[in-house]
Amino acid sequence: MEDRVTAGFTELMRQAPETAKVYLLRAKQDIDSSFGEGFAQRNPALVGAYMQTAAADFSAASGQRVYGSALDRIADALENLADAIREQGESG
Numbered sequence: 001m002e003d004r005v006t007a008g009f010t011e012l013m014r015q016a017p018e019t020a021k022v023y024l025l026r027a028k029q030d031i032d033s034s035f036g037e038g039f040a041q042r043n044p045a046l047v048g049a050y051m052q053t054a055a056a057d058f059s060a061a062s063g064q065r066v067y068g069s070a071l072d073r074i075a076d077a078l079e080n081l082a083d084a085i086r087e088q089g090e091s092g
Contacts, residue, residue, distance in 0.1 A: 003069035
């Protein structure tokens with residue numbers, strides 16, 4: 001997985017329902033596995049909460065990865081700039 005989102009808005013919009021479907025199917029599987037067959041169907045609010053939790057977790061983790069990578073690149077650039085300024089001061 002890359003540290004940058006390269007998809008355009010159209011691609012992101014196309015992917016969104018597929019992501020929701022993955023969360024929905026996984027919610028049903030996990031909830032029924034934990035509480036018995038049919039429990040997910042009888043408890044749609046639990047399915048929704050599961051999906052929201054999964055989406056929030058992915059959003060937080062992927063955001064941290066993207067922002068962390070960007071901050072690392074900024075820190076490296078600032079360090080290089082500081083080194084160049086030090087070298088300039090020493091030679092001139």
